[in-house]
Amino acid sequence: MTVTAALSTEKLTETLKILYDPTRLLLMKLLTEKEYCVCELVDMFEVSQPAISQHLRKYKKASLVYEERRGQWRYYRFNKTCEQRALVEQILSQLDENDEQLVKLRSKAEAITC
Amino acid sequence: MTVTAALSTEKLTETLKILYDPTRLLLMKLLTEKEYCVCELVDMFEVSQPAISQHLRKYKKASLVYEERRGQWRYYRFNKTCEQRALVEQILSQLDENDEQLVKLRSKAEAITC
DNA sequence: GCCTTATATAATAAAATGCTTATATACTAG
DNA sequence: CTAGTATATAAGCATTTTATTATATAAGGC
Numbered sequence: 001m002t003v004t005a006a007l008s009t010e011k012l013t014e015t016l017k018i019l020y021d022p023t024r025l026l027l028m029k030l031l032t033e034k035e036y037c038v039c040e041l042v043d044m045f046e047v048s049q050p051a052i053s054q055h056l057r058k059y060k061k062a063s064l065v066y067e068e069r070r071g072q073w074r075y076y077r078f079n080k081t082c083e084q085r086a087l088v089e090q091i092l093s094q095l096d097e098n099d100e101q102l103v104k105l106r107s108k109a110e111a112i113t114c
Numbered sequence: 115m116t117v118t119a120a121l122s123t124e125k126l127t128e129t130l131k132i133l134y135d136p137t138r139l140l141l142m143k144l145l146t147e148k149e150y151c152v153c154e155l156v157d158m159f160e161v162s163q164p165a166i167s168q169h170l171r172k173y174k175k176a177s178l179v180y181e182e183r184r185g186q187w188r189y190y191r192f193n194k195t196c197e198q199r200a201l202v203e204q205i206l207s208q209l210d211e212n213d214e215q216l217v218k219l220r221s222k223a224e225a226i227t228c
Numbered sequence: 229g230c231c232t233t234a235t236a237t238a239a240t241a242a243a244a245t246g247c248t249t250a251t252a253t254a255c256t257a258g
Numbered sequence: 259c260t261a262g263t264a265t266a267t268a269a270g271c272a273t274t275t276t277a278t279t280a281t282a283t284a285a286g287g288c
Contacts, residue, residue, distance in 0.1 A: 009209065020134050021127065090208075091204070
């Protein structure tokens with residue numbers, strides 16, 4: 001059930017440019033699994049809130065995520081209808097589930113109450 | 115025949131960091147198809163010889179390519195035994211074969227005598 | 229309305245990137 | 259040995275990136 005390859009050099013490199021950053025790669029991994037609000041992500045990654053917001057803005061600019069406002073929170077999740085979907089999923093599927101950083105992140109994710 | 119995913123965050127992002135540059139992405143596409151010597155690549159891409167050499171060095175540092183000296187030339191080709199092979203091939207397979215930059219490059223490749 | 233919380237944006241400084249020019253190295257031909 | 263070609267490396271510079279701090283915006287509770 002492979003999708004036809006049809007990304008331009010520009011679109012492809014734009015996407016890789018987003019995912020080459022470790023924080024953004026792992027963050028995207030999480031966002032493909034479930035939605036998160038910004039404050040949850042800030043608690044999980046060791047960077048400031050503006051840094052997270054800026055990463056999220058990059059995803060959004062590339063149509064990789066949906067943003068949904070609910071009350072005073074904004075929830076983000078992977079946009080499964082984006083044209084880069086296959087690419088993103090293939091890249092993320094290459095990530096070792098036992099990778100130290102990923103494992104650590106997942107355990108933090110469980111502990112968070114926001 | 116999918117290969118087991120087992121790349122660390124570090125290895126994965128290192129590879130994406132190499133491929134996010136349009137020149138390096140297209141160059142890698144060519145190198146997965148056949149071997150090239152540096153002067154051929156210089157003629158195909160619109161950058162200086164040192165720029166090409168520097169791109170090639172990045173591949174080599176990440177074990178993505180083999181380098182073979184023959185006479186005064188150095189031939190480069192994709193290293194099919196590298197651990198990032200599946201990742202690289204999946205990424206490259208997402209590239210539209212009709213992409214303008216790729217098509218232009220291929221036509222130049224045919225014309226080159228080095 | 230006012231205060232608090234959640235989030236985005238702006239400004240800025242530090243680091244990384246990728247190109248160019250200049251130079252070094254290595255092989256070939258004579 | 260010398261000159262020419264192929265390639266790598268070094269140095270320098272302009273641009274981009276990313277994080278931080280400071281500030282703005284927007285919603286919720288009182």
